[in-house]
Amino acid sequence: MNATPDPVVIREVGLRDGLQSLARVLPTADKIEWIRDAYAAGQREIEVGSFVSARLLPQLADTDQLVAFARTLPGLCVSVLVPNLKGAERALATGADVMLLPLSASHAHSLANLRKAPDDVVADLARIRSARDAAGSRCLIEVGVSTAFGCTIQGRVEPDEVLRLVEAALAAGADRVGLADTVGYADPAMVRSLFERCLAVAGERVCCGHFHDTRGLGLANVYAAWQTGIRRFDACLGGIGGCPHAPGASGNVATEDVAYLFASLGVPTGQDFDRLIALRARLAVWLEGETLRGAVWRAGLPKTLRTAPPAPA
Amino acid sequence: MNATPDPVVIREVGLRDGLQSLARVLPTADKIEWIRDAYAAGQREIEVGSFVSARLLPQLADTDQLVAFARTLPGLCVSVLVPNLKGAERALATGADVMLLPLSASHAHSLANLRKAPDDVVADLARIRSARDAAGSRCLIEVGVSTAFGCTIQGRVEPDEVLRLVEAALAAGADRVGLADTVGYADPAMVRSLFERCLAVAGERVCCGHFHDTRGLGLANVYAAWQTGIRRFDACLGGIGGCPHAPGASGNVATEDVAYLFASLGVPTGQDFDRLIALRARLAVWLEGETLRGAVWRAGLPKTLRTAPPAPA
Numbered sequence: 119m120n121a122t123p124d125p126v127v128i129r130e131v132g133l134r135d136g137l138q139s140l141a142r143v144l145p146t147a148d149k150i151e152w153i154r155d156a157y158a159a160g161q162r163e164i165e166v167g168s169f170v171s172a173r174l175l176p177q178l179a180d181t182d183q184l185v186a187f188a189r190t191l192p193g194l195c196v197s198v199l200v201p202n203l204k205g206a207e208r209a210l211a212t213g214a215d216v217m218l219l220p221l222s223a224s225h226a227h228s229l230a231n232l233r234k235a236p237d238d239v240v241a242d243l244a245r246i247r248s249a250r251d252a253a254g255s256r257c258l259i260e261v262g263v264s265t266a267f268g269c270t271i272q273g274r275v276e277p278d279e280v281l282r283l284v285e286a287a288l289a290a291g292a293d294r295v296g297l298a299d300t301v302g303y304a305d306p307a308m309v310r311s312l313f314e315r316c317l318a319v320a321g322e323r324v325c326c327g328h329f330h331d332t333r334g335l336g337l338a339n340v341y342a343a344w345q346t347g348i349r350r351f352d353a354c355l356g357g358i359g360g361c362p363h364a365p366g367a368s369g370n371v372a373t374e375d376v377a378y379l380f381a382s383l384g385v386p387t388g389q390d391f392d393r394l395i396a397l398r399a400r401l402a403v404w405l406e407g408e409t410l411r412g413a414v415w416r417a418g419l420p421k422t423l424r425t426a427p428p429a430p431a
Numbered sequence: 432m433n434a435t436p437d438p439v440v441i442r443e444v445g446l447r448d449g450l451q452s453l454a455r456v457l458p459t460a461d462k463i464e465w466i467r468d469a470y471a472a473g474q475r476e477i478e479v480g481s482f483v484s485a486r487l488l489p490q491l492a493d494t495d496q497l498v499a500f501a502r503t504l505p506g507l508c509v510s511v512l513v514p515n516l517k518g519a520e521r522a523l524a525t526g527a528d529v530m531l532l533p534l535s536a537s538h539a540h541s542l543a544n545l546r547k548a549p550d551d552v553v554a555d556l557a558r559i560r561s562a563r564d565a566a567g568s569r570c571l572i573e574v575g576v577s578t579a580f581g582c583t584i585q586g587r588v589e590p591d592e593v594l595r596l597v598e599a600a601l602a603a604g605a606d607r608v609g610l611a612d613t614v615g616y617a618d619p620a621m622v623r624s625l626f627e628r629c630l631a632v633a634g635e636r637v638c639c640g641h642f643h644d645t646r647g648l649g650l651a652n653v654y655a656a657w658q659t660g661i662r663r664f665d666a667c668l669g670g671i672g673g674c675p676h677a678p679g680a681s682g683n684v685a686t687e688d689v690a691y692l693f694a695s696l697g698v699p700t701g702q703d704f705d706r707l708i709a710l711r712a713r714l715a716v717w718l719e720g721e722t723l724r725g726a727v728w729r730a731g732l733p734k735t736l737r738t739a740p741p742a743p744a
Contacts, residue, residue: 273734303733305695306654333733334688334726335695338651341619375647382618382648413647420616420646421586 125386127350128376129163129326130156132401133184134199135370136358137177138168140408146180148404150187155400156355159393161373163195164188165218165352169205185212197260201232206246209257216258219243220298221287223280224269227300231264240286247291261287261295262328266312268303277312284316284324294325296352299339302332302369306342313346328352329371330359331411336371337379344385351376356398357411372412374398381423391419438699440663441689442476442639443469445714446497447512448683449671450490451481453721459493461717463500468713469668472706474686476508477501478531478665482518498525510573514545519559522570529571532556533611534600536593537582540613544577553599560604574600574608575641579625581616590625597629597637607638609665612652615645615682619655626659641665642684643672644724649684650692657698664689669711670724685725687711694736704732 133152137144149166156164166188167181181198188196189212197216200206209217221239222228228236243261250257265272266280284295297312309327316324327343327350329336340351357372377389395415402410446465450457462479469477479501480494494511501509502525510529513519522530534552535541541549556574563570578585579593597608610625622640629637640656640663642649653664670685690702708728715723 268733268735270734301733302730303735305692306651307696331726332730333691334650334685335692337647338619338654338692341651341655372647378646379618379648379651383620413644417615417645420581420614421583422581422616 123383123385124349125388126344126380127163128161128373128380128387128389129165129197129350129352130161130355130373131165131328131352131370132354132356132358132373134165134168134178135352136354136356138175139359140177140405142405142408143177143179144404146183149180149184152355152397152401152404153184153188153191155393155397157191157194159390159397160388162193162388163197163216163350165197165199168199168201169208170199170201182208182212185209185214189213200246202242203245203249206249210250210253210255214257216260217246218260218262219246219292220262220264221283222264222269222300223275223283224265224272226272227265227269230271236283237286240283240290243287243292244290250291258293259291260325261292262298262326263287263295264298264300264328266297267299267308268301270301277315280312281315281319284320288320288323292323294323295320296324296326296328296350298328298352299330300328302330302336304329304339305335306338309339309342310346313343313348317347324348326350326352331357331369331371336369337375340371340376340379344380355394356401356405356415358401358405358408369411372414375412375414378414378419378423382420436696436698437662438701439657439693440476441474441686441693441700441702442478442510442663442665443474443668443686444478444641444665444683445667445669445671445686447478447481447491448665449667449669451488452672453490453718455718455721456490456492457717459496462493462497465668465710465714465717466497466501466504468706468710470504470507472703472710473701475506475701476510476529476663478510478512481512481514482521483512483514495521495525498522498527502526513559515555516558516562519562523563523566523568527570529573530559531573531575532559532605533575533577534596535577535582535613536588536596537578537585539585540578540582543584549596550599553596553603556600556605557603563604571606572604573638574605575611575639576600576608577611577613577641579610580612580621581614583614590628593625594628594632597633601633601636605636607636608633609637609639609641609663611641611665612643613641615643615649617642617652618648619651622652622655623659626656626661630660637661639663639665644670644682644684649682650688653684653689653692657693668707669714669718669728671714671718671721682724685727688725688727691727691732691736695733
């Protein structure tokens, strides 16, 4: 009767989206510990860094080392952000499993973040696809449509423009796409509507929801996207994160809170809650002085999740 | 085409649920300022205090004065918590518009909080109803079913028991009932299921959702209850609150965050966001040293809520 629901994947993006927004550089050894512990906690998808210029983001300059380490962990899907063809070539060289290309639905944000208009990024994507195919690589190309729900610079972003870019990205060679509320403007009704529209045109190739908790609606938005059928979510341990080019965009949804949400819903995620909380405590030491967010770490799991439900009568 | 959705009422319960969990006593003059400013911000339902013994809760000992002041504000619905018949008689004497009787669905919580089993509270309720009718008062009797989604002491609370108590409360004379996640154990699926079941047996007499944000799901739960048709929510400015007899129950959903959620959904609440945020800043001064919570106050409203949407083509 009560079949187990489809599992949900929580992709840890703290090492990329989280760390890139902090001024400090976390030592490579700590990042490797983070990846190791996250893996031990059951995380099977981790975005370990970004192949951007080390001059722009010195925080992520060790991404090639992190990919090399992460690839030693059996069954771990290793993803990296790539801003352009050059980054994609580096991703292909390291053997990452997924490269994520951000494509901003806000023209203004696209210019600020990537110094290119959205359609120029789509043109890049076609070149990245050619390079991937020429290399005979199986690395998946995922496009993350950022500012899909609005933009701090431009304001409103038209859902029609998001749809257009999703279709353009898939036509240009993306294997799959996700929608990102980069600046925390989404509400559950917007999430539901936009994901439903994208799913209607792109089906299972719409594969990920990426939400920031800037205004408190992060988990409500995760839930709303899950209701439409989305089964993969980005999250950052301790709710760190943001976007250097999107003022006020602080804080991805916290990995441990998303894990709790789905645990409470009875949806398997493979996450070991106690290990996640222990890792969060280590992260707080590594990032001493930074603000960590999230809610459930303070109160702990409900007693009802610690005990088995009563047997049916 | 796009008819305006039904309005939602946000009942401010910070003066009761919020302040009762703090050790300090907020001076009556500050509380009166709070009520005055909340009214100016558009709040039309305020729970101003509780008719419990001043020895047990000195923080709320001035409730009669607050009811008297609040009654001078035209159109304001003044509610008070009453734990028993004696409290109800005081509420009737002051002329409050609504008295809220807590009825814990957890036997263990009921004993800890009210020193009575749930069915003894239902018996009290019948006496309260008789007293109300004998007085010829129009004061509404609302029963708040607390720990409806679980309990830190008892653990699991059976939905069937909640249903039984909702029906018993209405049969014993309650005008309406609400469901409260006193300790922050609910998730959106639980909320949806339990409210749907209660609405099926009690219809519009199920009138309120009361959520704590202990584990980050408060706003997701508000949204889920709203999806079932609930149009009234309790909230505390600055997310203060808790329950002295429910460890870890810190933090009601923040009034300003709930106001933002519904503003983003296009649902009228009558709240003036800027005034709410200004009042929150005053509250932070009055409660200096206490932890205020909530999210949207930090980032502010999205630019897209500050500007009118484009005219339809």
